[in-house]
């Protein structure tokens with residue numbers, strides 16, 4: 001069982017920018033990760049298992065829909081609190097953060113933002129409590145970066161909709177109770193549907209053989225003439241802006257989350273560099289190691305400042321999708337580079353499960369692809385600053 005010696009690093013005294021409530025929320029999440037996640041996460045990844053016992057703990061620390069108001073069972077926190085929780089979870093493992101991101105931003109958020117009052121009352125309290133788990137189906141086998149081309153569709157059959165198609169790469173699909181599914185109606189308009197496990201014709205085969213996010217279950221969603229009750233259509237959004245609106249929230253959480261993974265890698269590398277002796281002195285005394293560590297803490301600090309400011313803007317409802325893309329892209333890349341450098345500092349030990357580095361590094365290879373790839377976010381920034389659309 002791994003010991004967790006993690007110590008957070010706050011080079012620019014960022015804590016002074018946080019309220020007492022923020023710090024309490026963050027420290028609660030941090031303590032829970034130390035107690036419940038670190039001791040078993042390595043084995044969970046080695047055996048490709050999502051530990052279901054984490055679900056109740058996540059609900060208790062407010063990680064499911066942190067910003068969903070209390071009237072719908074959520075904790076009613078602000079956006080910075082959401083970010084801090086994601087940071088602490090991803091310090092534990094990106095797969096753990098994925099589970100919370102999906103439940104919060106991709107399942108609870110669309111029901112909250114686009115759902116009917118009945119849908120909100122029926123689903124949100126159970127999702128906040130972890131009594132119901134959800135997943136989000138946008139990506140298809142032939143439509144990843146370009147979800148607008150999706151083929152999944154439904155037809156109006158009078159008293160129900162008939163849904164056909166398939167989604168792939170869906171986090172939590174193998175065990176989710178409900179799926180938020182994005183599909184085209186007969187006029188070609190993208191709409192959101194709530195599909196429940198057990199509906200005849202709906203299956204969720206698991207995806208095996210991943211070298212990344214091994215503690216997170218990934219699968220498909222297959223719809224073969226699935227009858228969806230009419231009351232399960234999300235009434236208040238039409239078009240691609242529906243799913244993309246959810247992604248704004250999830251990408252924001254990822255921008256914070258990956259700072260946690262980066263901090264864990266840096267912290268481990270810093271400690272190792274002081275303990276590991278080569279050529280008669282600690283490797284941290286060599287300039288080349290110091291360059292790596294100095295650059296890591298610089299990049300972490302810049303990412304912390306970026307996300308804090310983004311959190312302030314998001315609290316004021318002023319964060320633009322392009323600003324969120326910039327933070328997601330920058331911070332995931334930052335974390336991945338730090339994981340790679342930290343791996344080098346650990347030498348051969350860096351490839352073992354005795355340290356969290358390789359696990360973070362492999363996880364981040366997914367994080368840099370999902371929720372919009374590194375290059376897609378670059379093109380979003382490019383379009384924002386030039387006004388020219390390079391997608392089409």
Ligand code: TGC
Pocket residue numbers: 097098099101102136138139144145146147148171239240241242244245247248250321370371372373376380391
């Ligand atoms: P485009 O013509 O630009 O836009 C269509 C409509 O959407 C609006 N819009 C947005 N609305 C809200 N938020 C955003 N971020 C938005 N971006 C665009 C836009 O204003 C327009 O509205 P309207 O009213 O005019 O109809 O669309 P496009 O087809 O050119 O695509 C743009 C592009 C490439 C940026 C978009 O498709 C994209 O972001 N692609 C990446 C796909 C992606 O991120 N997939 C993620 C799948 S979910 C996932 O990965 C979960 S991982 C979960 C985990 O485990 O954590």
Ligand code: FAD
Pocket residue numbers: 102135136137138139143144145146168169170171172213218366369370371372373374375376379390391
């Ligand atoms: P593609 O779109 O085929 O891209 C392949 C390459 O081409 C990329 O490098 C991309 O940047 C590049 N490319 C594409 N278009 C352009 C362009 N116009 N210009 C330049 N380069 C371009 N999806 C969900 O809906 N729900 C989930 O819960 C979910 N969870 C996931 C979990 C995991 C572990 C993974 C790996 C993925 C998950 N996804 C999920 C899917 C994810 O969002 C997609 O993988 C991602 O959007 C990229 O799509 P793709 O894999 O089809 O790659």
